[in-house]
Amino acid sequence: MGARTITEAGIIKSTDLGSYFDTHAETMPRETLALLQFDRLRKSLQNAYDNVLLHRQRMDANGVAPQDVKTLGDLRRLPFTFKTDLRDHYPYGMFARPVSSLARLHASSGTTGKATLVGYTKSDIDNWADLMARSLHASGARAGDIVHNAYGYGLFTGGLGAHYGAERLGAAVVPVSGGSTERQIELIMDLKPRVLCATPSYALAMGEVAEQLGIDLRNSALQVGVFGAEPWSSAMRYEIEERLGLRALDIYGLSEIMGPGVACECTAQAGLHGWEDHFLFEVLDPETHEPVQEGHAGELVITTLTKQALPMLRYRTRDITKITTAPCECGRTHLRILRIAGRSDDMLIIRGINVYPSQIEAVLIGRPMLAPHYQLVVERQGALDNVTIEVEAQAGVSEEAFTSIAHDARHHVKSMMGISTRVIVKFPGEIPRSQGKAVRVRDLRPKS
Numbered sequence: 292m293g294a295r296t297i298t299e300a301g302i303i304k305s306t307d308l309g310s311y312f313d314t315h316a317e318t319m320p321r322e323t324l325a326l327l328q329f330d331r332l333r334k335s336l337q338n339a340y341d342n343v344l345l346h347r348q349r350m351d352a353n354g355v356a357p358q359d360v361k362t363l364g365d366l367r368r369l370p371f372t373f374k375t376d377l378r379d380h381y382p383y384g385m386f387a388r389p390v391s392s393l394a395r396l397h398a399s400s401g402t403t404g405k406a407t408l409v410g411y412t413k414s415d416i417d418n419w420a421d422l423m424a425r426s427l428h429a430s431g432a433r434a435g436d437i438v439h440n441a442y443g444y445g446l447f448t449g450g451l452g453a454h455y456g457a458e459r460l461g462a463a464v465v466p467v468s469g470g471s472t473e474r475q476i477e478l479i480m481d482l483k484p485r486v487l488c489a490t491p492s493y494a495l496a497m498g499e500v501a502e503q504l505g506i507d508l509r510n511s512a513l514q515v516g517v518f519g520a521e522p523w524s525s526a527m528r529y530e531i532e533e534r535l536g537l538r539a540l541d542i543y544g545l546s547e548i549m550g551p552g553v554a555c556e557c558t559a560q561a562g563l564h565g566w567e568d569h570f571l572f573e574v575l576d577p578e579t580h581e582p583v584q585e586g587h588a589g590e591l592v593i594t595t596l597t598k599q600a601l602p603m604l605r606y607r608t609r610d611i612t613k614i615t616t617a618p619c620e621c622g623r624t625h626l627r628i629l630r631i632a633g634r635s636d637d638m639l640i641i642r643g644i645n646v647y648p649s650q651i652e653a654v655l656i657g658r659p660m661l662a663p664h665y666q667l668v669v670e671r672q673g674a675l676d677n678v679t680i681e682v683e684a685q686a687g688v689s690e691e692a693f694t695s696i697a698h699d700a701r702h703h704v705k706s707m708m709g710i711s712t713r714v715i716v717k718f719p720g721e722i723p724r725s726q727g728k729a730v731r732v733r734d735l736r737p738k739s
């Protein structure tokens with residue numbers, strides 16, 4: 292172990308190479324960061340242009356070659372890339388390296404059409420493990436910890452992404468994956484992990500099963516929860532922290548760009564640091580494609596700077612968020628993503644008002660007598676969309692009270708969000724529990 296000092300902000304600064312607070316990379320002045328980004332962008336563009344036909348054709352069509360990019364601002368001359376591009380060029384058409392030099396493949400399952408296949412060279416896997424280790428460290432995990440990893444293992448990037456990051460950090464991983472929740476609770480009580488990795492909805496489901504078993508997870512060794520892969524509200528964070536007795540941190544990522552660890556909260560819990568030495572982040576108006584002002588909501592668009600096998604130019608994530616480059620109390624200089632409100636594809640338009648499921652969640656959770664388990668049912672009536680909120684009552688609430696609870700919730704949603712909904716209160720256990728990404732919306736609208 293190298294020398295360690297603790298700063299005023301409580302950050303452990305370490306000079307040993309095994310530490311995953313990389314003070315050089317994570318706290319470099321933004322001007323230096325921009326120089327590094329530009330250098331890496333040029334190399335990454337060359338890789339994309341030379342080795343991926345689609346990128347070359349689109350850049351040619353835009354009249355821009357890698358050497359024409361002379362400043363970071365020239366990024367805006369580059370073409371966008373979409374999820375459909377990966378589907379249309381399935382399996383290997385977007386890869387910049389021959390299959391023989393790949394080290395791993397992952398896929399994200401779509402509801403329609405082919406899966407989105409992504410690939411990594413050994414160096415890509417190495418960078419991913421570094422960034423996941425960095426993310427876990429930022430969220431409070433440390434070498435020597437035991438990490439209970441309940442992200443699904445397999446083609447989904449969550450399980451293996453968190454696994455190799457935790458190992459790289461110097462932690463011991465319990466590779467449980469999702470499911471068999473009772474056994475997971477038993478393992479948590481027996482093995483005493485300090486860190487839990489899971490989707491927020493599964494973390495909540497674990498808390499509930501523990502309660503049913505008469506086990507109070509607040510008495511477990513868990514202190515840090517690294518939760519992501521789906522939108523979740525601050526109200527949900529509070530609920531999880533209360534029930535599990537840990538600090539819940541948000542982690543973001545997507546297979547097309549890498550997997551988990553593209554951005555992660557630090558213990559200030561004031562937004563997710565996007566790792567700008569490996570990715571360029573833009574927030575654009577989805578209609579006009581113009582950058583929105585800092586602090587305003589728009590679509591997150593990401594360009595990879597170091598990926599070998601699958602370089603991505605201006606990937607349209609469809610995730611709606613805000614960013615800030617304001618200094619963070621932790622000392623890290625990388626920008627912060629202020630929570631993902633949801634995907635533009637999941638946005639509902641209720642009587643002309645744009646609504647994300649996580650906004651309804653924020654209003655529902657914490658209401659008296661309601662449990663934090665809900666689903667939104669969307670139906671079409673004439674030209675209008677109608678939403679029914681199905682939400683569970685807390686255990687022990689009498690059925691006679693259901694009508695007045697529903698009335699109260701409906702009234703609250705109307706006054707907070709301005710939308711009219713129907714609310715149906717369900718018995719505890721009636722809403723399906725997730726073991727990975729929760730299904731928040733049942734869309735019964737006719738498919739167009």
Ligand code: DLL
Pocket residue numbers: 399442447448449518519520521522523541542543544545546547550551552608610630631632633634
């Ligand atoms: O969900 C990677 C991941 C695994 C992230 C584990 C975090 C933890 P995909 O399956 O490709 O990859 O899904 C990516 O999930 O575009 C967002 O819409 C959503 N998403 C991921 N993290 C968050 C988050 C993984 N923290 C898609 N908040 C993304 C909100 C998130 N949405």
